[in-house]
Amino acid sequence: MKLDLNIQPLESWIKTGKEPLVIAGPCSAETEEQLVATAHLLAATGKISALRAGIWKPRTRPGEFEGIGSIGLEWLKRAKDETGLPTAVEVATAKHVEEALKAGVDILWVGARSTANPFTVQEIADALKGVDVPVMVKNPVNPDLSLWIGALERINNAGITKLAAIHRGFSSYEKSAFRNEPMWDIAIHLKTLAPHLPMINDPSHITGNRSLIGYVSQKALDLDMQGLMIESHIDPSVAWTDAAQQVTPAALVEIIDHLTLRKPEVRDAGVKDKLAELRSQIDKIDDLVIQKVAERMQIAEKIGQYKKDNGITILQVNRWDEILNKRTTYAKALKLSAEFTEKLMELLHSESIRKQTEVMNKGQETPPAEQLTHA
Numbered sequence: 001m002k003l004d005l006n007i008q009p010l011e012s013w014i015k016t017g018k019e020p021l022v023i024a025g026p027c028s029a030e031t032e033e034q035l036v037a038t039a040h041l042l043a044a045t046g047k048i049s050a051l052r053a054g055i056w057k058p059r060t061r062p063g064e065f066e067g068i069g070s071i072g073l074e075w076l077k078r079a080k081d082e083t084g085l086p087t088a089v090e091v092a093t094a095k096h097v098e099e100a101l102k103a104g105v106d107i108l109w110v111g112a113r114s115t116a117n118p119f120t121v122q123e124i125a126d127a128l129k130g131v132d133v134p135v136m137v138k139n140p141v142n143p144d145l146s147l148w149i150g151a152l153e154r155i156n157n158a159g160i161t162k163l164a165a166i167h168r169g170f171s172s173y174e175k176s177a178f179r180n181e182p183m184w185d186i187a188i189h190l191k192t193l194a195p196h197l198p199m200i201n202d203p204s205h206i207t208g209n210r211s212l213i214g215y216v217s218q219k220a221l222d223l224d225m226q227g228l229m230i231e232s233h234i235d236p237s238v239a240w241t242d243a244a245q246q247v248t249p250a251a252l253v254e255i256i257d258h259l260t261l262r263k264p265e266v267r268d269a270g271v272k273d274k275l276a277e278l279r280s281q282i283d284k285i286d287d288l289v290i291q292k293v294a295e296r297m298q299i300a301e302k303i304g305q306y307k308k309d310n311g312i313t314i315l316q317v318n319r320w321d322e323i324l325n326k327r328t329t330y331a332k333a334l335k336l337s338a339e340f341t342e343k344l345m346e347l348l349h350s351e352s353i354r355k356q357t358e359v360m361n362k363g364q365e366t367p368p369a370e371q372l373t374h375a
């Protein structure tokens with residue numbers, strides 16, 4: 001089911017002529033000089049559609065720099081007056097909304113920690129009632145698509161139709177190359193549910209590391225995201241927050257210039273024909289895959305019945321182990337990754353277990369299939 005969001009196109013609230021659309025600026029506004037000088041360098045690149053700066057910073061641990069506060073709004077105003085760049089800040093309370101609007105901030109965004117808390121989002125939404133301002137909603141810190149959707153709905157229900165989502169990645173306990181795991185599938189899922197909702201990628205917070213920003217930005221554009229929000233500081237080496245992920249305006253230009261832009265729609269008739277031919281091959285293969293999966297499940301059900309008649313447990317760890325090993329080895333020979341093959345086999349195995357559970361417990365009440373498969 002598609003989401004029922006009332007959304008205006010991105011072009012109605014931000015200059016989209018520049019390709020790709022980039023919102024840039026320091027992680028935090030630190031001093032008037034730092035902000036204004038960064039803004040001038042960014043504006044001079046001609047590649048930026050809006051200036052971002054954190055004024056109120058939600059920090060994970062106390063004792064860190066928590067943002068310069070309201071005074072930063074005046075610096076932003078000066079930066080805007082002098083460069084012509086529209087401005088964007090994060091708001092986390094009704095008071096932030098009021099102050100930002102009073103100071104003429106052009107775009108607001110809801111941060112990942114706020115999106116995770118419906119009380120906070122509702123407070124922001126209530127403060128936005130009757131106001132015509134664009135709002136971007138970052139994904140929640142935890143990988144929960146419903147929370148992200150809920151926040152977008154709350155803001156939209158308050159009458160905000162200039163709406164976008166920001167994909168900034170998700171916290172995870174395990175260490176990885178990324179500061180926040182991109183979990184691209186969640187962003188793709190949201191795009192599928194709300195095709196008209198513009199999505200901006202935030203490679204700075206995903207990577208936490210400036211050397212990976214280009215790579216993540218390219219992937220975001222290839223996944224048809226509409227823009228990028230990249231942290232840029234006049235001198236990242238002395239930045240008060242997130243120094244490792246900020247880039248100088250010059251480095252930002254390098255990153256942008258190295259990106260390859262691809263079109264979302266196919267216009268050329270020849271390309272269209274070739275795509276259609278390849279897609280019809282995929283259609284046939286998908287039908288076969290589904291048919292074979294259904295056949296596999298029928299056999300699993302027979303095995304389930306046999307186990308029931310003979311008092312054998314459904315899960316057979318040794319057999320399952322053997323299958324996993326054999327399939328991943330075979331798949332590797334066919335150039336499929338072990339990780340993908342394991343995931344695919346695990347999906348098949350859990351459905352096979354569910355089917356056998358149904359057979360074993362026939363006549364007894366079992367929860368609906370959706371609850372089991374999503375558990």
Ligand SMILES: C=C(O[C@@H]1C=C(C(=O)O)C=C[C@H]1O)C(=O)O
Nearest residue numbers: 300303314315316319320349352
């Ligand atoms: C089908 C069986 O039951 C379970 C499901 C399996 C599968 O779907 O391949 C493998 C092992 C068992 O955990 C079986 O025992 O063979």
